[in-house]
Amino acid sequence: MDSNGAAGTAIRREIESLNAAKADIESRISALEAQLRDMDHGTGAISSNGSCTLAAPVDLGLEHGLSPDMIYRYSRQLLLPSFGVQAQSNLWKSSILVVGAGGLGSPALLYLAACGVGRLGIVDNDVVELNNMHRQIIHTEAYIGRPKVESAAAACRAVNSTIQIVEHKEALRTSNALEIMSKYDIVVDATDNAPSRYMISDCCVVLGKPLVSGAAIGFEGQLTVYNYKGGPCYRCLFPTPPPTTACQRCSDSGVLGVVPGIVGCLQALEAIKIASEVGEPLSGRMLLLDALSARIRIVKIRGRSLECAACGENTGFTKEQFRIFDYEKFTQSPMLASPLKLNLLPQDSRISSKEYSEIVKNGEAHVLVDVRPAHHFKIVSLPRALNVPLPTLESRVAEISSALKGVEMQDGKGASLYVVCRRGNDSQRAVEYLQKVGFPFAKDIVGGIEGWARDVDPNFPTY
């Protein structure tokens, strides 16, 4: 068994290093291809400053300017009477920026690359992680640990090597948003947080760009087009930011992978309609998707507000105002997905996961209360933990008392009380409460079960 285990580890290691090498080679190939394309573009297509001109390959006297390769590649779109060469040519002349290469951005980018948008920009500052893979379908396992922008750009190039892909490997901020977004005709908001959504909408208003906005969480999705031909902007609809407790994140609330996939596809569709100038973009209307009950509802929303702080008649934002606006302060929430780290308790009311592992090893009498929701507890829990979800704590104090008494009867001495959660925030809230209601000796485990996995048991599952 031991030699088997060692051989397995060696094989896994080799697979890992081969995958890394493969990703490197793919990335180099796509960079070289891009270089080659830029050289080719000297004779047509897209100039280095990014403005697109039509490729003028073989002179067949075709007025629309599509090359034979383009005609063949996009033939199924050209065959649509209400799309045709004009819309395809409009697409080729257009440029679209996708902010976020995550669950929404993945399918949006793939379809936008495939359909023949002339220039496609990708902004993201994140790296690919294993827990992204179920929904961020543009990334492959070989890219785990590498920047999402590199991964997404390589995937787009693999689908369509004839378009220009621009990599913006940075977080979008007020300091760089005007410069980046001004280079594109249309912006797709595929981000995951409130401050970024306000910032992107305001920047689109300042620059006069249409914004295709999508969001998804759990089993629900929302989609609309802002700032399009006199339509409302994000702030017209949501002048005041919601309380931070109403801003759920996929990393806390969960999301079924295909749901942002559907919304991302719809974002690509709306962006294509605007770029190619076909159909009726979803402006002044909002699409609401409820995946569990299989219902899609399209509702009419208000028009542009005259008093809007961003796009109103006399109240509008200038570039200077935009640059100094603090979106994280405005929404009271961070743009980056760094989890909250509370510090509610004094040091002597807390122990580290290492200290707790010693307590378990020494067989010290204690009760461990896990205050995570029941469905989290079912994923994984520490041995002999008692699950009392935080919202039910008040009503289950007696249960904790009797658990302590049970342990004391067994051991004939006083038992300690420890509280754990996922990251070490709720456990502090729980200890604060428990100390008030007769358990002054209650302590929380710093860093929660994530800390346990990091510092004590690397094989302990995290999520």
Next chain:
Amino acid sequence: MQLTVEFGGGLELLCDSVKVHTVNVEVPNGAQKLTMRDFLTWVHKNLIKERPEMFIKGDTVRPGVLVLVNDCDWELSGQLETTLEEKDVVVFISTLHGG
């Protein structure tokens, strides 16, 4: 008056995770009609089971909640003064930010 109320975007968590409610609401004594102002009070009292601050702020819904009467933003029908009629569908939906 029979009305349908729906909650979405996470607001259903405030009413035992039930999304669709068919309800009967009386026009207030002495009034001719039922307005969204009356109905909001009724919903707050009868359907919201926890964390009411996630639904109401002051005399209206909290920021980030869209109110739709028959699939139309209530801003277009007079907000709190919107008059409700038999079989109307009122949707409360919280805006999503995830992706």
